Amino acid sequence: MLSRQSVISLAILQLWTNWIASALAQQTFFPSAVPLAVRTPTSNSWLNTTNGSNPMTTFPTFWNAHHALAWVGFIKVDGLTYPWLGGATAPTSTWIETQVTPTQTILTVQAGPMLLNVTFLSPIEPSDWGRQSFPFAYVYLDGTATDGLPHSVQLYSDISGDWVSNNVGTGIQWSTTKTSNTVFHQVGSTSPTSVFGDVAEDSVAYHAISSGYLNLVSIVGTDQGLRAQFTAPGEGFTLTSDLAGQSGNVRGSDGNAPVFAHAMDLGNTTNISSIAWAVGVVRDPIVTFSGVPRRAYYWSQYATIGDAIDDFIGDFPTARTRALALDQKILQDARAISQEYADLISLGARQAMAGFEITLSTFPNGSFDFSDVKAFMKDVGNSQRVNPVEVIYAALPAYMYLDPNITGVLLEPLLEYQNSSNYTNPYAAPDLGPGPFPAVPGNPSSSNAAYGIENSGNMLILVLAHARSTGDGSLIGKYYNLLKQWADYLVSNALIPGNQHSADARDGVLVQSHANLTNLALKGIIGIQAMAEVSQIMGQGADAQDYAASATSLMQSWVNLTSVSGHLRWTYDETTFGLMYNLLADKLLQLNLVPASVYTAESTTLSDNPVQGPFGFPLSSDNTSAARSDWTLFSAAAAPDKTTRDLLITAVRNHASSNVTAGTFPTLYDVQTGLVQASPNTFSSPAQGAMFSLLALNVANQTIVVPSTTSTSPTGLSSAKSKAKSHTGAIAGGVIAGLAALLLVGSLVIFLRRRARKDRSANDDFEAPRPYQNPVTEQSDGAAVGPQPSRTFGSSVPSSKAALISEGKFSPRPLSATSSQHAPSHQLPSSGPRLSVSRVTDDLRSEVERLRQEFQQLRADQSIPLDAPPEYQ
Numbered sequence: 048m049l050s051r052q053s054v055i056s057l058a059i060l061q062l063w064t065n066w067i068a069s070a071l072a073q074q075t076f077f078p079s080a081v082p083l084a085v086r087t088p089t090s091n092s093w094l095n096t097t098n099g100s101n102p103m104t105t106f107p108t109f110w111n112a113h114h115a116l117a118w119v120g121f122i123k124v125d126g127l128t129y130p131w132l133g134g135a136t137a138p139t140s141t142w143i144e145t146q147v148t149p150t151q152t153i154l155t156v157q158a159g160p161m162l163l164n165v166t167f168l169s170p171i172e173p174s175d176w177g178r179q180s181f182p183f184a185y186v187y188l189d190g191t192a193t194d195g196l197p198h199s200v201q202l203y204s205d206i207s208g209d210w211v212s213n214n215v216g217t218g219i220q221w222s223t224t225k226t227s228n229t230v231f232h233q234v235g236s237t238s239p240t241s242v243f244g245d246v247a248e249d250s251v252a253y254h255a256i257s258s259g260y261l262n263l264v265s266i267v268g269t270d271q272g273l274r275a276q277f278t279a280p281g282e283g284f285t286l287t288s289d290l291a292g293q294s295g296n297v298r299g300s301d302g303n304a305p306v307f308a309h310a311m312d313l314g315n316t317t318n319i320s321s322i323a324w325a326v327g328v329v330r331d332p333i334v335t336f337s338g339v340p341r342r343a344y345y346w347s348q349y350a351t352i353g354d355a356i357d358d359f360i361g362d363f364p365t366a367r368t369r370a371l372a373l374d375q376k377i378l379q380d381a382r383a384i385s386q387e388y389a390d391l392i393s394l395g396a397r398q399a400m401a402g403f404e405i406t407l408s409t410f411p412n413g414s415f416d417f418s419d420v421k422a423f424m425k426d427v428g429n430s431q432r433v434n435p436v437e438v439i440y441a442a443l444p445a446y447m448y449l450d451p452n453i454t455g456v457l458l459e460p461l462l463e464y465q466n467s468s469n470y471t472n473p474y475a476a477p478d479l480g481p482g483p484f485p486a487v488p489g490n491p492s493s494s495n496a497a498y499g500i501e502n503s504g505n506m507l508i509l510v511l512a513h514a515r516s517t518g519d520g521s522l523i524g525k526y527y528n529l530l531k532q533w534a535d536y537l538v539s540n541a542l543i544p545g546n547q548h549s550a551d552a553r554d555g556v557l558v559q560s561h562a563n564l565t566n567l568a569l570k571g572i573i574g575i576q577a578m579a580e581v582s583q584i585m586g587q588g589a590d591a592q593d594y595a596a597s598a599t600s601l602m603q604s605w606v607n608l609t610s611v612s613g614h615l616r617w618t619y620d621e622t623t624f625g626l627m628y629n630l631l632a633d634k635l636l637q638l639n640l641v642p643a644s645v646y647t648a649e650s651t652t653l654s655d656n657p658v659q660g661p662f663g664f665p666l667s668s669d670n671t672s673a674a675r676s677d678w679t680l681f682s683a684a685a686a687p688d689k690t691t692r693d694l695l696i697t698a699v700r701n702h703a704s705s706n707v708t709a710g711t712f713p714t715l716y717d718v719q720t721g722l723v724q725a726s727p728n729t730f731s732s733p734a735q736g737a738m739f740s741l742l743a744l745n746v747a748n749q750t751i752v753v754p755s756t757t758s759t760s761p762t763g764l765s766s767a768k769s770k771a772k773s774h775t776g777a778i779a780g781g782v783i784a785g786l787a788a789l790l791l792v793g794s795l796v797i798f799l800r801r802r803a804r805k806d807r808s809a810n811d812d813f814e815a816p817r818p819y820q821n822p823v824t825e826q827s828d829g830a831a832v833g834p835q836p837s838r839t840f841g842s843s844v845p846s847s848k849a850a851l852i853s854e855g856k857f858s859p860r861p862l863s864a865t866s867s868q869h870a871p872s873h874q875l876p877s878s879g880p881r882l883s884v885s886r887v888t889d890d891l892r893s894e895v896e897r898l899r900q901e902f903q904q905l906r907a908d909q910s911i912p913l914d915a916p917p918e919y920q
């Protein structure tokens with residue numbers, strides 16, 4: 048008999064469950080694929096949710112939607128197993144709905160009596176480049192028994208070697224490590240190569256979980272072996288490895304693929320509370336630029352990958368809180384436009400932030416050069432090009448809104464390369480070369496002349512947008528003469544583009560057959576006005592006047608050539624039309640160069656447009672079946688009236704929410720059918736950062752300061768001349784004083800953190816990382832794989848194993864759990880003994896944590912980034 052108290056709590060639980068069911072937001076947005084773990088161009092997994100698919104039984108895929116990534120999740124309830132990801136077991140679970148927020152994808156699933164939320168969280172960490180560059184994502188489970196009764200619950204998750212190679216025949220090697228608070232598996236190729244297409248053949252995949260969970264089993268075995276053991280009918284589970292003693296294999300050679308699993312038994316329970324796993328795909332180094340290999344930013348904060356994973360796992364509750372707060376802020380801003388707009392932002396945010404890698408170079412002794420941050424973008428969905436300028440331009444609105452300094456670190460390598468003697472063209476380059484990413488050869492080709500206006504205009508607009516949104520005038524100070532050269536090129540060429548192409552010609556479908564593109568000329572003229580502002584910021588008044596005069600006069604001519612009886616033409620000499628999307632640059636930079644009559648004419652042109660399809664407006668009359676989501680959103684943000692704006696947003700949202708045609712949020716599709724072209728398929732392009740166009744319009748101007756020391760321009764503008772401020776004064780002085788105080792605190796934190804890490808490494812017998820070794824290293828103990836230098840794993844793996852063995856939780860053979868190990872639940876996870884971490888380190892850690900919190904508080908109060916560059920020490 049149940050006690051009175053438990054009857055009451057059951058009743059409350061029942062009410063609560065009903066409330067949840069009714070409170071579940073009804074799904075109204077139906078993308079044909081949803082992001083799962085989307086952090087970088089190569090740590091990028093999605094779930095097919097096209098109509099007719101069952102999200103519970105579909106394997107996730109890489110962003111290209113054809114490379115399957117085995118990632119399987121099961122829940123066993125009262126002895127019956129239900130999939131929550133990638134599985135195919137009977138009885139099957141019931142998928143209820145999928146919700147997408149800017150940082151999360153939530154699958155709601157009924158698994159027998161348990162109602163589950165399966166949440167995939169890919170953090171977006173504005174202004175925290177250590178965290179932003181760490182290519183890991185969380186998946187966590189919340190659940191409740193809909194009948195309010197306790198049930199026997201076990202959970203299981205695994206990934207396979209598919210994560211590190213395009214080819215099922217590639218050999219893989221693996222190991223399992225336990226650190227102070229984490230157990231993780233890692234798997235890499237036995238023949239890593241940095242020449243690859245989509246899935247990085249030089250990557251190492253990780254599957255990690257907190258070691259604090261009770262009755263946790265972390266094991267490597269074959270897919271058929273482990274999954275069959277877990278799903279065998281009956282409460283609990285017993286897992287025994289059929290790969291015991293092995294640490295390498297050729298996948299699938301015998302029809303069995305090794306999988307890397309973490310499973311646990313929750314015993315009898317009525318609810319599941321945020322049980323989290325982490326997955327990540329790591330490459331190291333990221334690229335070699337200008338002869339120097341570069342590592343992801345987060346390596347500057349951790350001695351080993353184990354430390355980084357520990358921090359990521361330990362940070363889960365706060366990371367989730369940050370993500371929820373960021374989601375709330377973004378969605379609130381976006382819903383002020385419309386719910387449809389909020390849907391587009393939700394689907395595009397992770398994609399834009401996963402388009403690039405933030406890197407640092409190192410000194411010969413392995414320490415990091417914080418004055419040399421550069422980001423590298425892959426032209427995901429289109430090509431293997433590196434830092435494609437038109438994609439950075441398309442994604443600019445997302446970076447302006449989320450973290451405007453990202454624009455600067457993406458531009459820096461482009462500017463540095465083109466400022467070197469390796470580049471002699473008078474116009475800007477389209478990229479840092481055709482790659483294939485991660486190769487960064489540079490692009491000195493004179494055939495880039497075909498895109499001279501496009502790229503020179505883009506670069507000038509981007510440089511000014513970066514300075515305005517951050518207050519950082521260092522790029523302007525450093526590259527003033529280069530920028531001037533491009534502006535001069537535009538003065539001579541922009542108005543009459545002749546046969547020059549816009550970047551859209553790169554997309555295959557959209558090869559322009561027409562000369563004199565008006566939208567291209569517009570970009571060039573706006574670029575000249577941007578240069579006038581840049582000159583003003585530099586204190587170069589005469590230049591500023593000259594460029595402003597040119598821009599104004601060219602603008603008048605452009606208006607004459609472009610507007611005909613209240614409509615805008617797409618080319619000067621024909622009755623053509625198109626989305627005049629470069630108008631957005633005039634608005635984003637608040638140039639007021641383009642007369643209001645042009646905006647009105649654009650609106651008229653669009654509303655009179657006879658060829659819109661169910662999925663929107665064609666980009667231009669050059670190809671009336673091809674629509675571009677990014678440029679459509681640029682046009683929406685530039686629209687002078689809400690009717691036009693919402694018409695354009697609805698058009699793009701119709702496609703984003705149509706699950707009839709496949710694709711991971713593509714930028715280019717057929718306006719009538721919604722179909723995507725075969726190649727390039729434009730899947731998962733960071734260009735979807737354009738979804739933020741409307742929000743970027745509200746990003747405030749900052750007071751721009753050009754540091755006097757940054758002027759290294761080749762023609763020797765004197766540093767006295769280059770020392771210029773724009774709209775500064777007392778405010779800047781105050782900001783700088785505040786900054787100095789914060790930097791002091793920041794330096795202390797960094798110093799203490801470093802000391803803490805140094806102590807910890809010494810204690811753990813870890814080696815400091817040695818840069819630029821091949822990510823997947825020689826086998827040591829048959830187990831060492833990883834982007835960390837081999838010696839780190841070589842030395843840490845055995846000591847970790849020893850520690851695990853001493854805890855009685857790990858045997859030299861992979862673990863097997865028997866029912867006797869399944870203690871009843873309703874206990875807090877044990878934290879478990881730490882691995883040889885001295886008290887001194889702990890004290891330092893808590894001190895660091897305290898300082899960190901203080902610093903974060905200060906940062907929150909004053910919007911100062913956490914990771915202050917240490918050269919200010």
Ligand SMILES: *[C@@H]1O[C@H](CO)[C@@H](O)[C@H](O)[C@H]1NC(C)=O
Pocket residue numbers: 077096097098099100101102706
């Ligand atoms: C596809 O979209 C329709 C609505 O258009 C929806 O009813 C259906 O559940 C969606 N399917 C999936 C797998 O999301």
Ligand SMILES: *[C@@H]1O[C@H](CO)[C@@H](O)[C@H](O)[C@H]1NC(C)=O
Pocket residue numbers: 098099707
């Ligand atoms: C989705 O598929 C179901 C059946 O599989 C079908 O009835 C429905 O019309 C489809 N929805 C769309 C939007 O195609």
Ligand SMILES: *[C@@H]1O[C@H](CO)[C@@H](O)[C@H](O)[C@H]1NC(C)=O
Pocket residue numbers: 095096097098099100101112113709
């Ligand atoms: C997605 O699922 C649908 C329905 O199961 C299937 O027809 C389609 O081929 C899948 N697409 C991809 C890219 O896997």
Ligand SMILES: *[C@@H]1O[C@H](CO)[C@@H](O)[C@H](O)[C@H]1NC(C)=O
Pocket residue numbers: 174450451452517519910911912
């Ligand atoms: C951008 O970077 C500069 C220089 O490091 C810093 O002062 C500024 O606060 C950063 N802005 C944001 C929004 O993070």
Ligand SMILES: *[C@@H]1O[C@H](CO)[C@@H](O)[C@H](O)[C@H]1NC(C)=O
Pocket residue numbers: 067070071072146153162163164189190191
């Ligand atoms: C599942 O997510 C929904 C929102 O999508 C929320 O209302 C509900 O409380 C969540 N359920 C659990 C058990 O956390």
Ligand SMILES: *[C@@H]1O[C@H](CO)[C@@H](O)[C@H](O)[C@H]1NC(C)=O
Pocket residue numbers: 199314315869870871872
């Ligand atoms: C769970 O509850 C069932 C039925 O009440 C009981 O037989 C079983 O022993 C319990 N399991 C655990 C692990 O407590």
Ligand SMILES: *[C@@H]1O[C@H](CO)[C@@H](O)[C@H](O)[C@H]1NC(C)=O
Pocket residue numbers: 336337338463464467469489
């Ligand atoms: C310029 O070219 C030289 C020779 O190919 C190369 O070593 C150097 O790294 C290049 N510099 C840049 C900035 O790309």
Ligand SMILES: *[C@@H]1O[C@H](CO)[C@@H](O)[C@H](O)[C@H]1NC(C)=O
Pocket residue numbers: 543545546562563619620
């Ligand atoms: C471009 O337009 C100008 C001015 O109308 C014209 O003189 C020129 O012939 C056009 N160029 C081409 C290639 O059509």
Ligand SMILES: *[C@@H]1O[C@H](CO)[C@@H](O)[C@H](O)[C@H]1NC(C)=O
Pocket residue numbers: 600603604607
């Ligand atoms: C624009 O056209 C008007 C009327 O046709 C003419 O008066 C004016 O001079 C033209 N302006 C330019 C800059 O071409």
Ligand SMILES: *[C@@H]1O[C@H](CO)[C@@H](O)[C@H](O)[C@H]1NC(C)=O
Pocket residue numbers: 637748
């Ligand atoms: C931003 O700066 C530009 C250039 O100084 C100025 O024209 C514009 O009015 C400013 N906008 C705001 C909102 O302060």
